[in-house]
Amino acid sequence: MFIEIDMQSEIPLYTQLADQLIEGIASGQLKPGDPLPSVRSLGADLGINLHTVNKAYQTLKQEGFLDIHRKQGVIVRSGGMPPITDEFLRRMGRQVKSLAAEAAIRGMNEEDFVRKCTETYRSTINFSGGDGS
Amino acid sequence: MFIEIDMQSEIPLYTQLADQLIEGIASGQLKPGDPLPSVRSLGADLGINLHTVNKAYQTLKQEGFLDIHRKQGVIVRSGGMPPITDEFLRRMGRQVKSLAAEAAIRGMNEEDFVRKCTETYRSTINFSGGDGS
DNA sequence: TTTCTGTTATACTTTATATATAACAGATGA
DNA sequence: TCATCTGTTATATATAAAGTATAACAGAAA
Structure with a gap:
């Protein structure tokens, strides 16, 4: 993954993560249907807790940028991104x-x-x- | 004052206050040398604690937008605003x-x-x- | 059956935010 | 001089946010 977390930043870790995932989607690094790492593996990679990763995932799911299925795990939403609100x-x-x-x-x-x-x-x-x- | 505080907002009260003071300076509602209300009176006006007002004042003083003198109290900086950094x-x-x-x-x-x-x-x-x- | 998944629950620590109260020293005006 | 207002500091408290730790559950997959 291209995610980089700054532990010294005043910006919450889950916000840094969510922001970089959004930017990854916008830049095309992440495309619709692309799978994301599990909360455990990404947490281990970044050196942060799985709940912190989960909070970022849940936020982006709630806003309509990610889908979470029992089968496919966490993926970039493929059924159309949320519109301007x-x-x-x-x-x-x-x-x-x-x-x-x-x-x-x-x-x-x-x-x-x-x-x-x-x-x-x-x-x-x-x-x-x-x-x- | 033109300040309006939203107690329901997720944005910290002192941040709301500092932001609106910055916007007041940018718009010309507040001009260099203009006095600002005391921490106590503004706190009473807005229905918030004087320490919350003081935190906003201290932040803007630290960043160079306000001056605080023993005599004149809190005023909009008149000796030139901070540059682009x-x-x-x-x-x-x-x-x-x-x-x-x-x-x-x-x-x-x-x-x-x-x-x-x-x-x-x-x-x-x-x-x-x-x-x- | 074992392993991985998201999810939920509980507990804990640390920090940020906000308030409350009090006191101090400098300045102001009566 | 005296009362008042100023910013400032100190202390205490309450609440919420942020982050971690650990455990357990059920569904899916190999």
Whole structure:
């Protein structure tokens, strides 16, 4: 796996894990139907508890990014990803607003702010593992 | 004050307060040199403890957005706001990356994502209280 | 039957968040 | 001088979040 956990970070471990799984899906490193490691093996790999892994899995299952079957285990959802919701737009708006305010105070103008957001979006969805087939 | 605290939110109270003060500075509702309410009066106004207010004030003082003098009390920093730092760029990059990944998965393309960021930046720094003088 | 799976349950520790109360020293205004 | 307000510090408490540890269960697979 490509997951890297920073034990010194102030960001909760299960949040770091869930974020990186989301980013893996967005970048194409994880494709619909792809199996994920078991909570025990991934926990052992990352050096964290299986319940911490399970909390990340459950969160992403609840939000519709993962499916968990008795047979196949944990897989990336293959029946279509969740759409844009009002809840997501509100959450994105709140976080971007907070960042934009601090950026503006620090002297970052609209052009630079938007450029940074654009570049970040592109670097997030474009991963070298993708092929043009 | 224009501060509104949501007691039901999962976001810590001192974070809500600090965020809204930052947004007040960015929008021009709070200008350099402007005095802020005392920790006791603002706490009473918002219905929260003075230590919670103090934690928000201390955080913003530490980051360079506020000054606290024995005489003038708490005021918006008038000697120049903190610049763009590597730490800020990293933090912004991390948060935008997380949002961009989820947005892309949910079907929001680059154009819509960037538009939302642009509109949010503009609505953050443009406040009706500003005049063109 | 053994092994692996997700899941649930219980218990525990540590940290973060928030409040309550009190006290102190500097500054202010009557 | 005296009362009041300021930020600040200290102590204590309560609650929740985060993370770990251990165990057990039932379904599936070899």
